[in-house]
Amino acid sequence: MDDEQLLRYSRQIMLPQCGIEGQIRLHQAAVLIVGMGGLGSPVAMYLAASGVGELILSDDDQVDLSNLQRQILFTTSDVGRDKVDAARHHLEALNPEIVVRVYKERLDDDLLAELVHGVDIVVDASDNFTTRFQLNRVCKQQAKPLVSAAVIRMEGQVSVFRLDRDDSPCYRCLYEDTEELAETCSETGVMGSVVGIMGSIQATETIKVLLDIGSPLVGRVMLLDAERMEWRTVKLAKDPKCPVCS
Ligand SMILES: [Zn+2]
Numbered sequence: 001m002d003d004e005q006l007l008r009y010s011r012q013i014m015l016p017q018c019g020i021e022g023q024i025r026l027h028q029a030a031v032l033i034v035g036m037g038g039l040g041s042p043v044a045m046y047l048a049a050s051g052v053g054e055l056i057l058s059d060d061d062q063v064d065l066s067n068l069q070r071q072i073l074f075t076t077s078d079v080g081r082d083k084v085d086a087a088r089h090h091l092e093a094l095n096p097e098i099v100v101r102v103y104k105e106r107l108d109d110d111l112l113a114e115l116v117h118g119v120d121i122v123v124d125a126s127d128n129f130t131t132r133f134q135l136n137r138v139c140k141q142q143a144k145p146l147v148s149a150a151v152i153r154m155e156g157q158v159s160v161f162r163l164d165r166d167d168s169p170c171y172r173c174l175y176e177d178t179e180e181l182a183e184t185c186s187e188t189g190v191m192g193s194v195v196g197i198m199g200s201i202q203a204t205e206t207i208k209v210l211l212d213i214g215s216p217l218v219g220r221v222m223l224l225d226a227e228r229m230e231w232r233t234v235k236l237a238k239d240p241k242c243p244v245c246s
Contacts, residue, residue, distance in 0.1 A: 005097070009051050017213045023051060027097075029210045030054035030119040034107070034135060036061075036083040038192065039149055040125035041073035042199035043206070048091040048098055050207060055091065056115055058103040059083045070192030106131075109138060116142040121209055123202055124148040129175070136171035139163045140244050146171070147205050149198045154191050154226040156198040159236065160205050160216040163245070168218055173239040194226045 001020065012018050018026075029052050033040050036059035047055060063071070063078040063086055071083075078086040084102035091100050107115065116122055116138050124135050124146060132148065139146040140163045148171055149158040162168035201222070208214050223232045240246050 005051075008095075008097075012050060018211060022211045022213075026051050026207070026210060027053045029121075030056065031121055031123060031206060031210075032056045032058070032115050032119045033123045033125055034058050034131060035125035035127060036071075036073070036087045037067065037125065037127055038070035038151065038190065038195035039199040039202060040087075040123075041071045042196050043123050043125055043203045044087060044091055045073060045094065046200065046203035047206060048095045048100075050203075051095065052098065052207075052210070054099045054101070054119075056101045056103070056119060057084050057087055058105070058107055058115075059087075060104055060106045070190065070195045072192075072196065109134065112138045113142060116144050119144065121145045121147065121206055123206055124171075125199065125202065129177075132171055133175075133177050136161065136163070137244055140170055145209050147202045147209070149202045151190055151195045151198050152188055154194050156194055156224040156226070157221055158198050158201045158205070158217060159221040160209065160218050162209075162216075162218050167238065168245070169236045169238040170242060170245040172244040173242045174221065174236055191226065194224070197224065197226070 009023050013020055013023050031047055031052055033044055036057055061083050063074045063081050063083055065079050068074060073087050073090055082104050084104050088100040088102050122139050122144055124132055126132060143164040145164055146161045161170050163170055205216050208216050219236055221234050221236050
């Protein structure tokens with residue numbers, strides 16, 4: 001690492017959990033982030049700032065004025081641009097040392113499998129159950145860890161699924177694959193800062209898994225009620241009848 005890199009990452013390298021070795025590990029890592037919205041914004045910004053070497057972003061949407069209340073990666077002048085192009089522009093400005101690759105489409109199973117195969121970990125920052133179940137399935141097939149979060153109104157949840165391990169529960173152990181869960185924030189509203197909290201946790205858990213430190217949220221689902229500012233952690237066991245992981 002050169003002097004500039006040592007300076008850029010100095011506060012992180014100082015952490016005994018990271019050190020120079022950990023920083024090099026992050027530099028060699030690749031992360032797929034699916035969804036460049038309210039969760040994907042802080043996730044991508046923190047991972048880029050932390051020096052994760054390669055970020056692959058996917059989103060098929062354009063920046064809308066109504067996104068700016070929570071999708072903090074974008075500015076007013078990005079309105080109308082493809083989200084992934086605007087995201088790449090801002091992330092490369094934040095940290096020119098990293099590589100950002102983008103996909104402007106909803107990923108089908110084949111392309112998703114190919115992308116997941118090439119990364120170390122996947123972040124689910126999507127806003128719909130179809131994508132969440134698809135990501136869970138493909139990450140299990142490819143044996144890659146999945147960091148999942150969802151936010152609605154002033155409530156959030158986050159968990160880590162070690163789909164690279166046989167003993168970890170998966171997203172399908174948590175939810176039945178039904179259509180009735182399809183409430184979205186465009187219908188119910190969402191507080192931007194609460195999305196930011198959950199995205200920041202996803203970034204933290206991603207870095208922990210990449211560095212192999214601490215205790216990630218595996219087999220636990222953390223739930224936030226931001227109105228009362230109360231956290232609850234519930235244990236999640238592997239479902240022996242789960243069609244995906246058992
Ligand atoms: Zn399962």
